[in-house]
Amino acid sequence: MKKCFPLSKVYSLLEPGPLLLLTTAHCDASDVMPMTWYSLLGFEPPLVACVVSAGNHSQKLLRASKTCVLNIPTVELAKQVVGCGNCSGAGIDKFARFGLSRSAAEQVAAPLLDDCYASLECRVVDTRLVRRYEQFVLEVVAAWVDPKVKDPRTLHHRGYGKFMVAGESIKLRSGMR
Ligand SMILES: Cc1cc2nc3c(=O)[nH]c(=O)nc-3n(C[C@H](O)[C@H](O)[C@H](O)COP(=O)(O)O)c2cc1C
Numbered sequence: 001m002k003k004c005f006p007l008s009k010v011y012s013l014l015e016p017g018p019l020l021l022l023t024t025a026h027c028d029a030s031d032v033m034p035m036t037w038y039s040l041l042g043f044e045p046p047l048v049a050c051v052v053s054a055g056n057h058s059q060k061l062l063r064a065s066k067t068c069v070l071n072i073p074t075v076e077l078a079k080q081v082v083g084c085g086n087c088s089g090a091g092i093d094k095f096a097r098f099g100l101s102r103s104a105a106e107q108v109a110a111p112l113l114d115d116c117y118a119s120l121e122c123r124v125v126d127t128r129l130v131r132r133y134e135q136f137v138l139e140v141v142a143a144w145v146d147p148k149v150k151d152p153r154t155l156h157h158r159g160y161g162k163f164m165v166a167g168e169s170i171k172l173r174s175g176m177r
Helices: 057-065 075-085
Strands: 020-026 029-035 038-042 047-051 067-072 118-126 135-145 155-157 163-165
Touching: 020 057, 020 075, 029 057, 029 075, 047 118, 057 067, 067 135, 075 155
Parallel strands: none
Antiparallel strands: 020 029, 020 067, 038 047, 047 135, 067 118, 118 135, 155 163
16 A cells, blocks of 8 residues: 655655766866756757756856766765765865766866766757756767676665665567667
């Protein structure tokens, strides 16, 4: 039997795909923050709508540069992920504090995180919902994936510091390309 569930916790049932580490950079400043409130809007080019709150330093850099990178970490980076979510890059260099090594992206100023198995370079293509929902629409303009990682053990947020770790994959017949 299901029981009434508090509306304030509904998000924890709906948290979507893998937790991302959003990297941003503008002029001499750069930042990294975990992000789970996002949703796919289009196949090709890939479009992603994501919420980056105004209280976060990352939003300032995202607004200024209109570009970012969505990095996909696996469970090995869990401690660094939580650390990056509990402090602001306004006052500290999170890359140095959490030992996150980075490389230059091809098309955007924000860095690719070397220890993430995939990194997506993005441009902001729509800001109409920023004022209302703090939501930016991103177009992925270049994607990098480590081909050696077959079943990435990605992190999926279940709320309040609890994460599901992706494990076994199953394959069913599908008509999708
Ligand atoms: C698991 C997790 C998921 C998060 N998801 C988001 C998100 O989708 N959007 C957002 O604006 N902040 C999100 N946050 C909060 C930011 O990561 C956090 O406020 C961070 O310290 C911001 O850093 P900054 O000020 O350096 O940008 C999340 C935090 C955690 C721990």
